[in-house]
Amino acid sequence: MTPSSEMTPREVAQHYLDTFFEGDVDKTLECLTDDVAWKVQGAGDVPMSGVRRGRDEVRAWMALFPMYFEALEFHIERTFDSGNQAAVTGNLKHRILSTGKEFTSDFAMICSVRDGRISAYNFIEDSYALWRAFQRD
DSSP: OOOOTTSOHHHHHHHHHHHHHHTOHHHHHTTEEEEEEEEEOSOTTSTTOEEEEHHHHHHHHHHHHHHHEEEEEEEEEEEEEETTEEEEEEEEEEEETTTOOEEEEEEEEEEEEETTEEEEEEEEEOHHHHHHHHSOO
């Protein structure tokens, strides 16, 4: 499946998640607009946190993910859409590779969709717990 302007925002968000967890970066980037605004909430010293703009910066973010995280669980509880926006909520568990610690959190992913692609992405999780998981004891 490729992104389509006929897809609902909820379907676009789900398609993004499906391709992301398949590990196909090029296919995942096809889910985003060229000028995507990408934000992951969190502390500045956590490598995955911060704002990225455009597909090239998101590609760099995606290259970091497997260097720092082992995804253990990712469960979607609810998806909503309204107008051009979709929200996905659930919970996740990752292992931080540099410390071996597990990080568990509820999350919300909020996306704006334009022409069948994500134009704005905001991922919210327990950023303090994530920061703690990156700290060596």
